[in-house]
Amino acid sequence: MKSRHFKYxxxxxxxxxxxxxxxxxxxxxxxxxxxxxxxxxxxxxxxDGTPLRAFADKNGVWRYPTDLTDVSPLxxxxxxxxxxxxxxxxxxxxxxxxxxxxxxxxxxGKIVSGGSTLTMQVARLLHPNQRTxxxxxxxxxxxxQLEIHLTKDQIMTLYLNLAPFGSNIEGVQTACFSWLGKxxxxxxxxxxxxxxxxxxxxxxxxxxxxxERARKARDKVLDRMAxxxxxxxxxxxxxxxxxxxxxxxxxxxxxxxxxxxxxxGTDNPSSKKTTTLDYDLQIQTxxxxxxxxxxxxxxxxxxxxVVNYKTLEVQAYVGSADFSxxxxxxxxxxxxxxxxxxxTLKPFLYGLAMDEGLIHSHSLxxxxxxxxxxxxxxxxxxxxxxxxTVARALRLSLNVPAVQVLEAYGPQxxxxxxxxxxxxxxxxxxxxxxxxxxxxxxxxxxxxTLYTGLARDGIAGKPKLLKQxxxxxxxxxxxxxSPGAAWIVGKILAQPMPGFEGINRLSGHIxxxxxxxxxxxxxxxxxxxxxxxxxxxxxxxxxxxxxCPGQYGAxxxxxxxxxxxxxxxxxxxxKKPPSSVQQIKICWPLGSAKTRTVTNxxxxxxxxILDNQIPLTLNSATRGFDPLLKTxxxxxxxxxxxxxxxxxxxxxIGVWPQGAEPWLPPSWRRNKLIAPPSQKCxxxxxxxxxxxxxxxxxxxxxxxxxxxxxxxxxIPITASGGQGKYYWFxxxxxxxxxxxxxxxxxxxxxxxxxxxxxADEAGSFDxxxxxxxxxx
Numbered sequence: 001m002k003s004r005h006f007k008y009x010x011x012x013x014x015x016x017x018x019x020x021x022x023x024x025x026x027x028x029x030x031x032x033x034x035x036x037x038x039x040x041x042x043x044x045x046x047x048d049g050t051p052l053r054a055f056a057d058k059n060g061v062w063r064y065p066t067d068l069t070d071v072s073p074l075x076x077x078x079x080x081x082x083x084x085x086x087x088x089x090x091x092x093x094x095x096x097x098x099x100x101x102x103x104x105x106x107x108x109g110k111i112v113s114g115g116s117t118l119t120m121q122v123a124r125l126l127h128p129n130q131r132t133x134x135x136x137x138x139x140x141x142x143x144x145q146l147e148i149h150l151t152k153d154q155i156m157t158l159y160l161n162l163a164p165f166g167s168n169i170e171g172v173q174t175a176c177f178s179w180l181g182k183x184x185x186x187x188x189x190x191x192x193x194x195x196x197x198x199x200x201x202x203x204x205x206x207x208x209x210x211x212e213r214a215r216k217a218r219d220k221v222l223d224r225m226a227x228x229x230x231x232x233x234x235x236x237x238x239x240x241x242x243x244x245x246x247x248x249x250x251x252x253x254x255x256x257x258x259x260x261x262x263x264x265g266t267d268n269p270s271s272k273k274t275t276t277l278d279y280d281l282q283i284q285t286x287x288x289x290x291x292x293x294x295x296x297x298x299x300x301x302x303x304x305x306v307v308n309y310k311t312l313e314v315q316a317y318v319g320s321a322d323f324s325x326x327x328x329x330x331x332x333x334x335x336x337x338x339x340x341x342x343x344t345l346k347p348f349l350y351g352l353a354m355d356e357g358l359i360h361s362h363s364l365x366x367x368x369x370x371x372x373x374x375x376x377x378x379x380x381x382x383x384x385x386x387x388x389t390v391a392r393a394l395r396l397s398l399n400v401p402a403v404q405v406l407e408a409y410g411p412q413x414x415x416x417x418x419x420x421x422x423x424x425x426x427x428x429x430x431x432x433x434x435x436x437x438x439x440x441x442x443x444x445x446x447x448x449t450l451y452t453g454l455a456r457d458g459i460a461g462k463p464k465l466l467k468q469x470x471x472x473x474x475x476x477x478x479x480x481x482s483p484g485a486a487w488i489v490g491k492i493l494a495q496p497m498p499g500f501e502g503i504n505r506l507s508g509h510i511x512x513x514x515x516x517x518x519x520x521x522x523x524x525x526x527x528x529x530x531x532x533x534x535x536x537x538x539x540x541x542x543x544x545x546x547x548c549p550g551q552y553g554a555x556x557x558x559x560x561x562x563x564x565x566x567x568x569x570x571x572x573x574x575k576k577p578p579s580s581v582q583q584i585k586i587c588w589p590l591g592s593a594k595t596r597t598v599t600n601x602x603x604x605x606x607x608x609i610l611d612n613q614i615p616l617t618l619n620s621a622t623r624g625f626d627p628l629l630k631t632x633x634x635x636x637x638x639x640x641x642x643x644x645x646x647x648x649x650x651x652x653i654g655v656w657p658q659g660a661e662p663w664l665p666p667s668w669r670r671n672k673l674i675a676p677p678s679q680k681c682x683x684x685x686x687x688x689x690x691x692x693x694x695x696x697x698x699x700x701x702x703x704x705x706x707x708x709x710x711x712x713x714x715i716p717i718t719a720s721g722g723q724g725k726y727y728w729f730x731x732x733x734x735x736x737x738x739x740x741x742x743x744x745x746x747x748x749x750x751x752x753x754x755x756x757x758x759a760d761e762a763g764s765f766d767x768x769x770x771x772x773x774x775x776x
């Protein structure tokens with residue numbers, strides 16, 4: 001009987017247990033844990049974890065994402081010792097604490113202690129309930145549910161994120177920044193004790209409103225820490241001497257536009273995002289930009305982007321000068337806004353053209369008027385420089401030489417290479433020659449991307465704003481140009497420039513490679529630079545696209561870029577040239593290497609070349625094919641003649657492009673280099689063609705200004721020969737355009753010496769010099 005009774009009891013217990021388990025399992029499925037309702041704020045931090053900006057959750061609660069590694073061990077010691085010493089041992093409910101609380105409540109005649117464990121507190125935070133017996137039972141059941149589904153560390157992490165700390169502040173990390181102005185990992189003993197007790201009565205102990213209450217509660221925790229010998233008496237005595245902070249820190253607002261970009265671009269709005277930004281450098285750069293713009297008009301803003309080109313990490317991101325300014329439209333992120341880049345793309349054109357074998361560092365280019373061409377730009381200075389090297393054309397940012405090179409390279413190919421390198425280029429139609437002078441749209445981030453290619457041996461890299469992208473080494477690198485071409489262009493950009501010596505040499509001795517740009521109508525001023533491990537770019541202008549007359553890259557943007565670079569570690573970025581780069585002497589006008597066989601070498605340069613290739617001078621400034629190496633025969637008198645009528649010697653001589661004529665000494669011009677035709681050869685073709693000739697003023701004329709004349713006298717300007725319209729220049733500045741068969745006049749200039757030149761539509765020139773004197 002006893003055996004049968006025992007078996008009956010065992011079966012009954014087993015069945016009862018099974019029923020309980022089935023019921024609890026069913027309840028668990030019907031009433032699952034609510035682990036997603038209490039979402040966290042989105043917290044954007046610097047690389048070191050310092051908050052940059054936070055975005056409250058949908059209920060307006062500030063709750064920064066936190067885990068155990070983000071919190072000081074001192075806080076965890078204080079929390080566990082004061083709240084739940086057996087947290088890592090009990091199954092969610094501490095029976096002894098529960099029994100003790102029951103006796104205390106009965107003795108007091110009211111609820112004075114809940115005996116709640118941390119697990120039970122988390123259960124109440126996830127599923128709020130009334131402080132009644134039924135509510136307590138539900139809390140206990142939820143605690144068991146938490147213990148079944150989660151580990152102790154996961155439960156502790158939930159508490160760290162959900163614990164209330166007064167006002168709309170939840171979570172220990174949020175409390176640390178709000179009440180103490182620091183990270184949770186940096187807490188002292190006194191601060192850890194305060195935050196351990198604060199969730200018990202957040203409003204009653206609020207340190208900004210009730211510092212004395214908060215101090216007494218904190219000291220109670222400190223006494224408990226000493227009683228259980230978790231902290232030494234010395235630690236506790238020192239902690240009690242610390243005052244309770246009575247200050248409410250405002251939510252962080254550093255790098256606001258970079259933070260907004262990451263917040264809006266995330267799939268998980270409740271998250272913590274660690275950027276690559278250097279907190280100190282970000283603050284410093286924001287201050288520099290804000291102070292600089294204070295000296296400009298109220299509507300102007302500025303942006304800056306600083307990238308470590310070795311790691312591609314964004315170190316500073318300033319999207320506007322003042323995020324809160326309505327006049328400056330501070331909410332507009334000018335790091336990403338599409339604007340005209342001005343001349344900032346020129347370095348890449350020259351580098352790509354070098355790789356193509358079209359030019360080297362000192363190729364002869366023409367900064368002269370372009371006649372009957374698809375695109376006829378002028379220069380920013382309104383004048384022309386004549387023959388220039390590639391290096392000089394790039395350093396002075398001359399427009400016409402850049403268009404000449406792009407015409408030879410091809411606008412479509414140039415556009416494709418920039419896109420392939422990771423740049424964002426926006427066009428209204430097909431790529432054309434205007435792209436090199438700002439006839440396209442791009443942004444500061446794309447420009448910095450391209451300039452990293454000059455510093456990284458021709459491999460452009462997209463800047464990385466999120467630390468996880470940098471850690472994962474995301475594939476964002478694209479080929480832009482060869483290492484040799486990148487080195488040569490960087491070398492040119494780092495060369496001293498007249499009038500800007502203080503910019504090229506930071507702190508007097510550190511070289512900086514830099515380039516400026518100004519968009520049409522003075523709307524955008526740009527400056528990009530490379531120094532040490534950094535590529536930086538700045539934009540200055542009005543976000544609404546309105547003009548800023550008189551402000552341009554070299555005057556408005558470069559000073560800001562210099563200030564930013566001066567705040568960075570000052571080191572040189574120019575490395576030794578790669579093996580593909582050689583330096584040789586070349587001769588103008590042909591552009592060939594200086595050797596004994598060169599027919600004429602009017603000017604020589606020390607040029608950087610690639611792979612031992614020496615491109616000859618581009619000659620695309622005139623219509624049709626006009627070789628610069630001329631071959632002809634001369635007779636015994638030195639006149640040009642065919643062998644059939646007395647030619648006895650074959651001559652090979654290099655001439656300058658026709659567009660260079662007005663800028664050349666008379667002895668270097670074609671009419672002095674090419675022998676006149678022999679009278680014995682009437683069928684000899686004119687060479688070269690039927691050139692334009694000034695007929696109204698003779699060379700070396702002396703013109704007078706009679707005294708007492710009411711209106712200044714005029715100088716007639718007429719010409720003959722040539723093709724098409726006549727383009728007139730006084731001292732190399734355009735003054736008139738006259739149709740064939742017509743004549744014009746120029747007001748006589750003040751006394752002095754002058755050069756008068758004319759060009760036809762084929763590009764041929766005639767030049768004369770004259771002097772104006774006064775009869776006074």
